[in-house]
Amino acid sequence: MxxxxxxxxxxxxxxxxxxxxxxxxxxxxxxxxxxxxxxxxxxxxxxxxxxxxxxxxxxxxxxxxxxxxxxxxxxxxxxxxxxxxxxxxxxxxxxxxxxxxxxxxxxxxxxxxxxxxxxxxxxxxxxxxxxxxxxxxxxxxxxxxxxxxxxxxxxxxxxxxxxxxxxxxxxxxxxxxxxxxxxxxxxxxxxxxxxxxxxxxxxxxxxxEQNRFEQTLRLDGIRRLRKRNNYRERVIYTMDNPSIYERIMAMSSELLREQERVEEKFGKILKVIEEYEQELEQFSLKYQYYAVLGLKIRIPDELFHKASHCLNELPDYQARLTQVLLENQYQIDYFLSEADTILAKDRLHLNLCTHAAYGVDSVRNPLWFIHWTPEHHDAVVNQFRKLGFKTKDMIGIEISPEERPMVYRL
The missing domain is CATH 3.30.470 (D-amino Acid Aminotransferase; Chain A, domain 1)
Known part of the structure; x- marks a missing residue:
């Protein structure tokens, strides 16, 4: 070429x-x-x-x-x-x-x-x-x-x-x-x-975006039952990463306890991680615009350390598992970077290039970070669970004039 x-x-x-x-x-x-x-x-x-x-x-x-x-x-x-x-x-x-x-x-x-x-x-x-x-x-x-x-x-x-x-x-x-x-x-x-x-x-x-400026009509008024300031609707992916790690540790404990069909059982552990990564990719390829509801996004260091050392009795398998878990964290980050709306504890930090931060595509579709304070994390997560928020739900996010977001299922 x-x-x-x-x-x-x-x-x-x-x-x-x-x-x-x-x-x-x-x-x-x-x-x-x-x-x-x-x-x-x-x-x-x-x-x-x-x-x-x-x-x-x-x-x-x-x-x-x-x-x-x-x-x-x-x-x-x-x-x-x-x-x-x-x-x-x-x-x-x-x-x-x-x-x-x-x-x-x-x-x-x-x-x-x-x-x-x-x-x-x-x-x-x-x-x-x-x-x-x-x-x-x-x-x-x-x-x-x-x-x-x-x-x-x-x-x-x-x-x-x-x-x-x-x-x-x-x-x-x-x-x-x-x-x-x-x-x-x-x-x-x-x-x-x-x-x-x-x-x-x-x-x-x-x-x-150009058409929005050049093909806009200003009319005389509006009557509506519900006034909305800064509103967005998105399909959500509910992310609870520690639960995946806990499942991996439970399967590893079973493998060590029985010490039978080790390769087969280890393959099933890797299959859990592979299926999770496939689920993330398939979701992001199905929905052009999506939100991530981060019940628990980051893997606590202690939990990652336990998971990456849960097969220490089988060093070769442990080395393979550690490498897969490290790669899995990258795959999670790639998925998060494609979301245009993130709901999570405090402000999840994403390293945005200049184009992602304020390039032309961000004009039509700006990134939204909806967050709650660490002190309220457990209470907020429990409330999300109680209300039944789950993957593929449609949610509405309404921003008040005081910049306070309200999130609800549609």
């Missing part, structure tokens, strides 16, 4: 036409696999004054997927560092992002993709404030993250007022220059210089 991916193609247009785009080099998946690194080495020698570079994914079909589906990594400014980053990007696409890719193919019409064709874009490393800009209707919105100044992190937030007023005019200029609506990523470095590091065509991706 000889098509130049969207990232390097649009940045080259901007750089050639005088916009302040950092030096970068694109290498295709084919050239990478064949070890054609001579031009890449020349680029690193010529352009990279820092000991680090940014390696960004650049697959020929990447523009058919949501922003943030594939990763970018900081790495050492040498061939070995770039090789590591590309291998890491492809590995993440095959494993950590596998469910996300499957869901986009299932619900958004994303194409089948050959990860081996993954090209990369190597760019000068610039430290500073990350700003992502996109136009909604006739107004620009800016997502802010990164570092305002060296070693002073900024909590991510969204605003219509940019950290530098020049970004308004620059964003308008870039969008007019390219001829379509864009999601533009900048780095505002510590000296105040604005660097354009990514531009993405969102003219089709964000069509629904």
């Amino acid at each position: 000889n098509r130049i991916p969207e990232k390097p193609r649009l940045l080259k247009i901007l750089k050639d036409d005088g916009f302040n785009v950092p030096d970068f080099y694109f290498i295709s998946g084919e050239d990478f696999d064949e070890g054609n690194f001579l031009e890449l080495q020349e680029f690193l020698n010529r352009s990279c004054t820092s000991f680090k570079v940014i390696v960004r994914s650049a697959h020929p079909q990447e523009d058919r997927f949501k922003g943030g589906t594939f990763d970018s990594l900081e790495t050492n400014c040498d061939i070995t560092g770039v090789q590591y980053a590309r291998n890491r990007i492809t590995k993440l696409a095959r494993h950590a992002k596998r469910l996300n890719i499957l869901r986009q193919q299932r619900f958004n019409g994303a194409p089948q993709i050959d990860i081996d064709q993954m090209g990369i874009m190597v760019m000068q490393y610039i430290e500073g404030l990350q700003v992502m800009a996109k136009q909604l209707g006739d107004q620009w919105e800016f997502g802010i993250s990164g570092f305002a100044k060296e070693k002073v992190p900024v909590e991510s937030y969204i605003t219509r007022r940019p950290p530098d007023e020049r970004l308004l005019e620059l964003s308008d200029t870039i969008q007019r220059h390219l001829g379509f609506r864009c999601e533009i990523e900048y780095i505002l470095d510590y000296s105040g210089v604005i660097h354009v590091v990514q531009a993405r065509d969102i003219s089709l991706i964000d069509l629904l």
